[in-house]
Each structure stands twice: as structure tokens, then as C-alpha cells.
Amino acid sequence: MSQAPLFSSAGELANLVVTSNLIDVAWANIPEIQRGPAAIPCSVQPMVYLPTRNRTIVVFASSTNFTQYPLPEVGDLVQSSLFQFLCPKECPSVSINGAALVLFKSLESQLYGLKTKLSEREGQLIITGHSLGGSVAALFTLYLLDSMDKKRKCRPICITFGSPLIGDFDLQHSQWNSFFLHVVSNKDPVPGLFLPSSRSPPTSSHSQTSVYKPFGTYLLCSEHGCACFDDPDLILKILTVASSEVSGEVQVVDYGEILRNLKNSAICKERWQVGFADPFSDGIVMELKTIGIDPAKHNIDISGMEKAARSLTKKTKASEAKKLNDRKKTMAQLEWYKKKAEDEKKGYYDCFRNEDQTRHVKVQELMAELTTYWEDMVAEAERKPQKEGTSFRTGWLFAGTTYRRIVEPLDIADFYKDGGRDYINSKRSQHYKLLEQWYKEAPKPPTREDLDSKKKKVSVLLTEDSCFWAHVEEAILSCQSLTNANSTTPEQRESSWDNLVMFGEYVMKQIENCAVSPEIFLSGSSFMTWWGEYKAYIDNFRNFFSSRLVEYMKRGSYNQYG
Amino acid sequence: MGETVGKLIGLNDEVIIPTASLAMEAHNSPSKPFLMKKIKIRHDHLSVVVLAFRGSMLPNDWFGQPPFGERKFRSLTSLNDGGDAVINGSFFQRFNTVLDQSSLVKEVKKAIAKEKQVIFSGYSSAGPIAILATLYFLENPEPNQILPPRCLTFGSPLFGDRIFGHALRREGWSDYFTHFVMKYDIIPRIMLSPSSTEHEQILNYFKSKFDGKNINPALPSGFYLTVMGNASSVASYEACHLMGCRNPSLDIIKSFIELSPYRPSGTYVFCTGNGNLVVVKNPNAVLQILIHCAELGESDTAEVEKRSLDEHSAYLSELKECLGIQAVVSLNGGPATATWNDLGLSPKAMLCLQSAEEFENGRSRNQDQIRKNKGKIEVELGKMRKYKENSEIRRVGYYDSFKLQNEDDDFHANVSRLELAGIWDEIEEMLKEFEVPDDFERKKEFIDIGTEYRRLVEPLDIANFYRHSKDKETGAYMIISKARPDRYLFIQRWLEHHEKKPFGSLSESCFWGEVEQLCIDIKKRGYLQQIEERIQQVERNLIAWIGDRSLDDDVLLENSTFVKWWRHLPPQHKSESDRIEKLIGERESCWSINQIRTGIIWHCDRTVT
Secondary structure (H helix, E strand, O other), X not given: OOOOOOOOOHHHHHHHHHHOOHHHHHHHOHHHHXXXXXXXXXXEEEEEEEEEOOEEEEEEEEOHHHHHOOOHHHOOEEEOOOOHHXXXXXXXXXXXXXXXXXXXXXXXXXXXXXXXXXXXXXXEEEEEEEOHHHHHHHHHHHHHHHHOOOXXXXXXXXXXXXXXXXXXXXXXXXXXXXXXXXXXXXXXXXXXXXXXXXXXXXXXXXXXXXXXXXXXXXXXXXXXXXXXXXXXXXXHHHHHHHHHHXXXXXXXXXXXXXXXXXXXXXXXXXXXXXXXXXXXXXXXXXXXXXXXXXXXXXXXXXXXXXXXXXXXXXXXXXXXXXXXXXXXXXXXXXXXXXXXXXXXXXXXXXXXXXXXXXXXXXXXXXXXXXHHHHHHHXXXXXXXXXXXXHHHHHHHHHHHHHHHHHHHHHHHHHHHHOOOOOHHHHOOOHHHHHHHHHHHHOOOOOOOOOHHHHHHHHHHOOOOOOOHHHHHHXXXXXXXXXXXHHHOOHHHHHHHHHHHHHHHHHHHHHHHOOOOOHHHHXXXXXHHHHHHHHHHHHHHHOOOOOOHHHHHHHHOHHHHOO | OOOOHHHHXXXXXXXXXXXXXXXXXXXXOOXXXXXXXXXXXXOOOOOEEEEEEOOOXXXXXXXXXXXXXXXXXXXXEOOOOOOEOEEOHHHHHHHHHHHHHOOHHHHHHHHHHOOOEEEEEEEHHHHHHHHHHHHHHHHOOOOOOOOOOEEEEEOOOOOEEHHHXXXXXXXXXXXXXXXXXXXXXXXXXXXXXXXXXXXXXXXXXXXXXXXXXXXXXXXXXXXXXXXXXXXXXXXHHHHXXXXXXXXXXXXXXXXXXXXXXXXXXXXXXXXXXXXXXXXXXXXXXXXXXXXXXXXXXXXXXXXXXXXXXXXXXXXXXXXXXXXXXOOEEEOOOOOOOHHHHHHOOOHHHHHHHHHHHHHHHHXXXXXHXXXXXXXXXXXXXXXXXXXXXXXXXXOOOHHXXXXXXXXXXXXXXXXXXXXXXXXXXXXXXXXXXXXXXXXXXXXXXXXXXXXXXXXXXXXXXXXXXXXXXXXXXXXXXXXXXXXXXXHHHHHHHHHHHHOOOOOOOOOHHHHHHHHHHHHHHHXXXXXXXXXXXXXXXXXXXXXXXXXXXXXXXXXXXXOOHHHHHHHHOOHHHXXXXXXXXXXXXXXXXXXXXXXXXXXXXXXXXXXXX
């Protein structure tokens, strides 16, 4: 089947923004403040407007004076712990433009109060600002997003006009990206100010400036029209081209005038003549030319963009649901494997560990499929800002926990079968660790199951600690080190004994909490093997030793478990 | 080329001019709510009766009532959770007045009885009245009606939202509505912009012009930019969807702006102004053309603004000219056709049209894909049927067997259940996003396979639900709660719509859910009066559904969850003991006879008293 043609909707999205009154509303109060007495040189003040009951507008205005000279010497990036929450776990730090950060910090206590007040408002929240005021508006929006919970009453959007780039962080994998709209004219030098090829005078740490990253959607405009893009690399390129072509004199760009012109030209026929060979490339060439970029001259890789757009299969709810459903099918198969093993009076752990592997090729395929899926899910959650990652994963954490409890024992079996030692510290995969950590952090339902009802259901429970079998394997190794007195030192034997005592306590706690599956007591299980060896050792060498587990096992109480 | 408008819209060409002229006449006739006229057609035995409605240019008759979700017409709703169609409240109110206070219904019935085809027509604000009248007789057809009623409007404002158009296309009625629109006429575009002072300006202008009191009223000005700017927002928003916009900001931006809910529906005939007519059926393409063909070109705003008012009164003369030369284009040849130039569309507009066409192609492709998947569904359903038979041989209903999950068969059934859930969830998501053709939910092939799936597999979902005591997390399985998967709810609605039954009435596949929930509720709360009523409802439903075979009789197996529960109920809470015992008895004897005869279970004929 031939591929369905792609389209570029950059022009249509821009047209929607320009013809709607959203952007006028965002701009409306800025000129007035900049002219008015409230304008304090070299600072930014937030002003709150409540035009209707369910709309709040916060304007970060700066004096015109300040707009004209946005302090190029503070184009440096400064590491900021205040915005540390922006970085996903895998990246160590976040740097923010120095000027914007200084302004933000000077307002911090005021903004804290504003944040609290805004969190009680319902409806639409528009946060806006011009030039460096826009930078502060964006920082404030991020600050606000981090403190909002998922069921927030008000929806924010941040609209900046001619603002310079803010920092080195990347929101491409975050939903937060969609809350930002940056309006930039190709006549405005400010947005490209901190870019390396910009004609602005070199700053003290010029090499550093190249790590600025755009985020959100850019509404790029020229006298011919406008287009919306959200690909950071493309935006960087366009900003660089635009700032290198801005005429020598720095002039104040009147965004009000630009918006009026764009509105008028929105219902005019545009002048570009294009062919219709390929709707995507024709469309995007037209859109780029509209905003004053010649793709051929500026070396913009259109076919690369098309490839990227095509590979970026839109994540639909349908496809996500289908994927999770497919994993459920795989899990059902593994659960059945587990049940069959129990029917044969063997635990699935030992079936998998001790029997001929050719029987288990299918199981290994299932494991591999699940592991790939969950590693991806965990990685995706890790790429988001911390707060957002948390809410993203609550949706599937339950399924992830079941996965961990069923599949990790099989990984452990593989590891010890091949003679491995110390699984938990030397081999355990990161995604298991995170899944476990998140499960522990996740809020539990208020009505916790009482132990009695849990006892009744224990036969269908999964062992809660997915590393249980690793502890068992270590205990077996400890037993062996005790019995093979010839090949071990007294110190080693001492520490082995300590381990075994600790293991006994651990197991007893699991049993009392009904946290282990009764399958561990099946006669052929590794746990029972361990018990046999352990009992023999105690009987021979430590006749007087006893512990709660030893008594429990000797009495045969486990027959009543489950 | 070569085709006439009449052929493309399925009417004789000769009716168009007389209909248009009656519509213009009726619009300004203050004494009567509608005019009627017989039209004789050469070489055709069938005669046609045209009814044209009176209009009104009072702003209150256009915008007095807010748009609202319609319930008077049962077809005007989406069968997935898209809700009811939103229509203009003011026009709806005017139609109701005509319906209640005039001889409309009587006259139409008379005409149909004489084997005449009825055409409802309306010019300008009478257009929506004609649409509603047509809809009324489509929903309530006369028994001896030969041809469906038709609707022709001229310069009509938009009347309904996306669901309205979707519902018309789903019912297969879309082709019965034809709307003629001049290239610059402002009225067909006016509803794409929210009500404002500009609207009043425009309507007041026409009002004084039509009243005849002032033949040349002062031209309003400045409205064109506002109305077309807002209309352009709507067109761009829809174009983003058609083009598969991947920018997540779109949804956020949309939530901050108010877009008109109105969208075109039916067939549009655009009069290009140079003697050509363009017939377009794709609703997304119609919307784009409405906006883009009226864009400002070389000429200045004031000129176009004046034209946008003048053209509203020019239908009759324009049509006389066009129909004389019979040059017609239909949008099936794709946007590259040179004749598109007649509409003066820009390259950007052409891209929009291309995306509208591709969107339609995509919907057909999705339907083809679902058709292909039907094979897979059949295979899984076959396995399920086999599973059900095998369980019955063991004298356990498959519901109870599945709940126990002890046999290999139960496991395989679970895999099939998940497989099927995946396929149907995907279909459900496509329906929610309107990614399949509009008439998908009315296609017999899909209703049939869906219903079979629902009746056979939903009991297993319920078994799984109560096996894992999920009611503690989400509440009861039944319809009101969110526990029941949407896929079953949708499929049930298809059938209810098909059989013209009220929504929620064919819930036989949830029978087990109510039984399980009653078990739990009785344990928790005892026999309250409300519970007693529910028990009796279950009993009545059982008898009715076993009777019409929508519920399988394996619920009546001696040791099924239902029979065990029902037999333990204290007699004073039951009301149909005799009949249900009889059904259980019949099921038993039936089973034994078949057991002796063939050794296997087979469906047997059973009379229900």
C-alpha cells in the first residue's frame, strides 16, 4: 500500500492563533504598562487583570527602556537549583539565562504569593510578557506548572512576545511544552540575542551560549505572514538566520502593529505559487518562504523533516491502548505458565531455573517482549520533568508492579543458574529498581486490606518482593559456604551465618505479612532445598540454635499457609 | 464535465429554477408561513410539490436562542459518546411554530398520498426551516411514500454542528439536502462567527431592503474582516485536524478560544459568478471552500464587502444564467482540476482541499482495515463458541468455568478475550475520533458481528471483573459506572439504534453483571425494597431475553451462579418463580434428551409460555 501523503499544518495553526482573539488579549495590556507610570526602569513587574469571571491575565511588563537594551552581558547561563525540577532524572543540572533569573529571584516572594492566589482561581490563565518580561513570564509559568496538581482547576498558557531564549533545558518529551507560545518577528533582534552567530557583541562566556534550547511553539512572523513550528532545531536555525539578517539598527518592534497586519492578511489570498507534487514539502516550503526563510539558501533539510514527521507516528490513544492490551495478553500467558507449574507441584521459579531450557524458549520470548516494553515506559517517564513523570506513571504502575513480580524472578533464575552471585547489587536492572521505588512512593488507597482478607486470598497472591528468590539463592550459597568448611575462611563462615540469621528474619516477616506466595513451600522449590540444607547444618553443628522461622518450618506450620 | 446539476443532486433540472423562485417569493410573504406550488416536468410522469417557507431578518429570529443539544429528532445524536447534535435554537423554535400552528403536516400528507415528490425549500433564513421540515418527514415517513422528501436551500445560514452533519450522513440522508451558495454571499458564512454587532448590522440592512421600505439602505461596513476572520479561525482549526497536526499546543490553544460550533452538511452547489456551478459533497471541503473562495484578492475590502451583500439577493438571476449553459464540476476529480480556478482558490486553499480528500480516503482505508480484521474476529469468536460448548458438556456454564480459571480452556478463552478486546478497543477509539466513514455504525455487517461479540464475550469480562473483585475499586459493573468497557456500550447502541429501541434497553449482555452485583448488595444491605425491585427486574428480563433468544440459556444450567443464587432467594422476594423454574426444568430435560440422542449438547427448540 502506498503511503498516505503528509501535510504540514504550520501555516494553518499560525492562522488559527492570529485570527482568534487569544493573542490580542495577551498583547492588549502590554503597551499601556510600558508607557504608563508603572514602568520602572530595569525591572519587571507582574500585573494581574481579571477581565471576566473565568479568565485571569498576568502580564510581566518591563519599561520600554529596558526592552530596548536587554543587557546583553547577562546572556550567560547560570546553574539554578530553583529550576532543578525541570530536568529529567538523567540530566544533572539546569541552567537559566542570568538576566531572567536575576529578575525572577528579585520577585520571588511576590511571585510565591501570586502563585498561591492563582491556584485558587478557576478557568483560563494567560501569562504573558514582552522581551525579558516574557522570559520571566515563562519562568513563572514553569514554577506554577510544577506546583499544580493534575486536577488543577485553571488552565495556563504562556504567551511571550519577542523574548530571548531562556535556558538549556529541553521539554520536548513533556506535555508542558504545549503550554508555551512564543511570538517572534523576523525584524526583532532580541529573540536571537544569545545565539552564537548573532551579531550581538560577544559576551564573556560566548562558547557557553550555544547550549540555549528553545521550547514550546514559536509563532514566527514576517510582513508576508506567519507559521507555527515546534521543532527546536528548526526554530534555532530560523532564529539564527533572522538575527543575522536584522538590519544594523536595533529598533523597537511593535508587535501590536504586526498582529493587526497578520489579521488582515489572514483573509487575503497569499501570493506564493507552488506546485502540487508533494503536499508536505510544497506546504512547508511555502510556509518557510512566508516567514522569510529560503530553504534552499539556508540549507534546510526538507526531506529530513518529512522523514521525521512520518516516523513520528502520532501517539494516539488507540495505539497506546492497543500496546498495553497486547502486554496484558503476554502477561496472561506468563500467569498461565506459572499456574501450570504449580499444578505440577513445582514453583515456576524452579521450573524455569532447573529444567531444560529448550522447553522455555517461549517463556523467554514473552519475557523479552515485556522487558522491552517496560524499559521503554520507564525511560519515557524518566525523561519528563519530575512532577509530570510521577503523574504519567501512576496510570500504569499497577500493571508495572505485576510485571515486576512475575518477570523479575525469572531474570534471577537465569542469573543464578549461570553461576552469578549477588544479583541485587551486581545485576539488577535499573527499570526494576525504579518500578519498585515508584511503587513504594505511590499513594496507597486509604482502605488498606486487612490481614484477614489477605490471608483468604493468599493462594492467588504474587510474592510481593520481586527479589525474594535472589535472597533465597544467596541463602543457599551461604549454606554451602558453611558446609564446605575446607574452602572457606572462618570470617567468611561467620558472615555467612549472619546472613542466614538475617534471611530467616526476613522470610518470617514475609510470611507473617502474607507477602509470599505459598508456592515457595512446594516440595521441589529452591526455598525448600535451602531449608533442607540449613536444617541439616543446624542439626549437625548448631543444635541449640533456634529462630522463629526454624520453629515455624519444623512444626510444619507452612502446610496451613494459604 | 457534461453532467448537469440535477443529475449530480438527483433531481430533474427543471425543478431548480421554479423552486428557487418560489423560495424567494415565500421569504417575503408576510401573510403565510409557507407557499406551495405544483411543478410539472416534461417527459416525466412524476409530479413535484414544492413547499417554500417564510423567512425573517429579525436578529432575534437568528440569535435569540443559544445553540443547544437536540432531542426532538432521535436520529440527531452520535452513537458513540459524541453527544447530541447542536442546532440553532431560534430557527428550531420557528420551525416548531410552523409545525404546530399551520397546515404543513396535513398538506404534505395529502401531497404524498397523491404520489407526488415533496421538495422543501427556503431562501436565506427560511433555509433552516426547510431543513427541519425535511428531517421531520425523513424521520416520520408516510407509509405510501415513493420518494424521500428533498430539501433545496438558497443562501441559507449554517444550522447544525459536526454531529448534526455526521448524523445525517450516518442515516444516509445527506444527499437529500442541497444548498446553493454564491461565491461571496455573507449569509452562509455568518454563523461561523459568534453573534455580534456586525451581525445585527448585516441583518438590519437586509431587513430594510426586503421590507421594501428602503430599497437602497445605507451599506454597513467593516463587518467583512470580523466575520471572515472568525470564519477563518474555524477553517484553520479544521484544517489542522485534516492535516494531522502533530503540535500538542493545538489542543491547549483551542481550549482558550471560542470557535463557532456550526459546520456545513449536505451537498453544496457553489455559484462561481462566471456561469459555472461546482457541486461538492465532502463536508470538510465545503467548509474550506466557503472560507477560501471568499478571500480578498486584488480587489479592495470595500468592494468585496459590497459584493458579499449584493450576492445574497442574486440567486435567481445567477441560477438562470448557470443552468442555461450547464457547465458543472463535481468534486470527485481531485483538487488539481483546472476548473477549480473558477472559485479562485489559492495554493494554500488547494492544500486544504487535498487534505480534506485525503482525510476521507483515510477513513475508507480504516474501514477496509476493520473489514480485514473481521476474519480475525470470526476466528476468535469461533474459539469462544467452542469453549462455550465444551463447558456445557461438562455441565458448567462457560461463565462459571471462566470465573474459576481452572482448565486449559479457560486460559485460552482468556487470551481470546484479550485479543478481541484489543481489536474492538481500537475500533472504538476510531469511532470516537470520527476516523471511519459516518455510516459505519449503521452497517449491518458490523452491527451483527458486534452484537455476537457482545453477547458471547461480555459475560467473560464480567466474570473476570467479579473474579478479581474489581467492584471494590470502581463500583458495580453496570452501565452507570465507568467499569463497563465503552466498546460494549457502543455496540449495544448500534443495535438499539438499528431496532429503534430506547438507549439502554438491550442490555442482555450485562445480565451476569446485575446478578453478581445483587449477590453482593444483598450480602451487604439485606432485602431492601429497592433490591426487591431489582430482583424482579432481573426475573422479568430473564424471561424476556430467553424468550427472544438474546440471552443464552446456559444461565439456566442447574449449578450456574444464577440458578444457585436465585434458588436461595427467599420466596417472598421473587415474583416469577413458576415461570423461571419451568425454564430451568425445560433446559434440563432438553439437555438430557439431546445427551441421549446425540451425545453432545445442541441448541434445541424450546417454547416459552
